[in-house]
Amino acid sequence: MIAPYALKLAVQSLLKEKWINLLSVMTIGAGLLIISVSFFALYNIDIATKKLPKKFSMNVYLDNNLQQDRLDSIMDAIRKNRAVLSVRYISKDEAMKELKSYLKNSDYILEGLEENPLPDSLEIKLRKDATGRETAQQLAREALKIKGVAEVDYGENFLTTLTAIKKGFNAIGLVFAVILSTGIIFVCYSTVKILFYRRTEEIETFKLLGATKGFIRTPFLIEGAFIGACGGLLSLAGCFSLYYTVLLRLSVTMPVFKAVLFPANLFLPLPVIGMLLGLAGATIALGRIRY
Amino acid sequence: MIHFQNVTKDFDNQTALKDISFSVDKGQMVFLTGPSGSGKTTLLKLIYLAERPDNGEIIIDGYDTSQIKDSGIPLVRRSIGIVFQDFRLLENRTVFENISIALRIRGIGEKETKTRTYDVLKNVNLRHKADSYPKRLSGGEQQRVVIARAIVPEPVILLADEPTGNLDPDTAEGVMNTFKNVHAKGTTILIATHNRELYRNTGNKVLRLDSGNLIGEEFGR
Structure with a gap:
């Protein structure tokens, strides 16, 4: 019975603090979009390097x-x-x-x-x-x-260079993804912390009335997950927009872009990734707050 | 139901309660009186575990509070209804929400929560104010909302800290009638007040505090 009410509290808080939440969603969306674009570039580099050996x-x-x-x-x-x-x-x-x-x-x-x-x-x-x-x-x-x-x-040099380029790009991509994912977790962490402190008085009353930590935490976890998922959704929309409005148009005048592949299926889990990152940020925030 | 044995509580080397011993039996209505700063609120806080004693033993509903871990505090508080001196009403929530939260915290279902909340609102004559926000209510109405929130889960123990402070005599009488009704159902009640009119001629036990000392135990006459 706590879950529906926790959901209600989370929705109320999301609406009440809409500007903070919107800012967080946009930041997370931007972060995930950068990760996605990097992944998109890496994916195409990988495809291109796989095609090269056919001629080799x-x-x-x-x-x-x-x-x-x-x-x-x-x-x-x-x-x-x-x-x-x-x-x-x-x-x-x-x-x-x-x-x-x-x-x-x-x-x-x-x-x-x-x-x-x-x-x-x-x-x-x-x-x-x-x-x-x-x-x-x-x-x-x-x-x-x-x-x-x-x-x-x-063609030893050719293969060595190709392998090095692939490894280099993969490493850069990985570092990029780790840094930005950490950033996204931090954004959710800070947002949940701010939301928590803005409701300190209410939480104190809940505690005095007998609320468990689970009752107090659940709405914030839902909020963190929701903000992350919305960020993921925003980045997904960004990915599709970038491809259909920018790359496809560019390919008309610059044929090199015709070879670029858009792995739409691989981008679909972005809202889930965002949700998990949001949940992670919220969990860390609630773990560090003394209440 | 409530048992204090040689309980002492200090705040920054200042004694708030000194060697307090008393008992409140199940179903009893007891008044705790004394001037401001005598330790009434601190004593109530020790009962609902907002504070822990420095020395002594406190037993609530059969449980030794020194054995209760922090994770067990919510369970103890669920058996206690509290009327706070500063009300602690949630300003951004309606009267209905302020009262029903006490049931939601206990995991009671939506339908039962609604029924019980509207029932208690009727009991305190605030059914028509269910959708109002606390700021739109008078002091007496706010007090009744706090009482409604405290009694709606049908607690075993009801604690009230200055429940009639700042209320006019008629409203105070109404509040006391509500307490009497709750008491009649078998709830143990401890009321902290410096208003002698509340316990005069009631025959109820009165604990008298002064500067953290329990200076007397008598019956309201």
Whole structure:
């Protein structure tokens, strides 16, 4: 029977102190919006970096004049690796042809070469789930052990940079989320504390009439949770507004934004996240108040 | 029902109550009298555990208060109705809400709360003021709201601190009649007052305090 009345007290207080509560909701909303935008950016960076390895391939350079059976055994040995999606043989002549087509009008650079300096090679495509630096490194080490393999180029720098960028962005995102979540908890903490002190006299009377701590605390917990949830709702509205009014319009004039993905489903729990943060702030506040 | 044994209470090295011993039996109506600052309010506060004694033993409804932890205080207070000297009415809540809060705190359901609150409002002749705010009421009406709030949960013990202070004789008589009705139902009542008219010719026990000392125990004549 206490719960409905606690809800009533909470609603009364929310309406009575509407300006403080509105300010808190807006602050929480802004905080959660910044977290969401950061997450949105990280999500798209992650998607983009996952797409990049599709274009990424390893090149295995072979010794000159290998016999066909040796070549076949090398290709078989490489294909056996779980990370390998496909292996394509590129003869030195084919490689020269590709180089010439790449150089287009600058192919005069190659003039004067008496002999094709390019080696025979194998182009290895990796599976989508095996494009990490460690996998590529491991495969390169194994390939180098095969007789007839002269050199392996797996774009080490590219993969290292990519991994570092991903890790960096994730770390920044995490720090950002922790700082802002702490900020949101603090906003709820302060709001509940202010609301509590504004009702000190009433609470004192409740206590003298026999109210338990639970009876006194419950309305404030409801208020904290409600303020947090409203902040979450506001940030959710902000996310959708930003995407539909800003990004979609920008993508008309700047096609690069067309590639940006909006994970609407992942943003839907924002009100619940806000509610939990609000509840946490209220719980800490009530735990620290002596009454 | 209420038992004090050698109870002493000091505030900042000043003695508020000194070696007080007395008993109030179940169903008794007792008056606590004495000049301002004699310790009446402090004695009542010790009963509803707003203060703890420095020495001595207090037993309320069979419970030794020294054994009651802070978390148990609300349960003790739920068996006591209190008429505060300063009313402690919630200014931003209606008369109905001020009274019904005593029931809501006890977890009583909405329907029963409404019935009992309107019943008690009728008993104190304030049914028509249910939706008014305390500031719109006269002193006597406010006093009756406080009494209604104290008696609506049908407590075992009723404590009243100067319940007729600042009231005209007719209103004071009305307040006392309410107490008599509650007493008739078996409630133990302790009334702190310096108004002799309240206990004169009642035959009730009167405890006389002066400067924190219990200087006499007599019967109202």
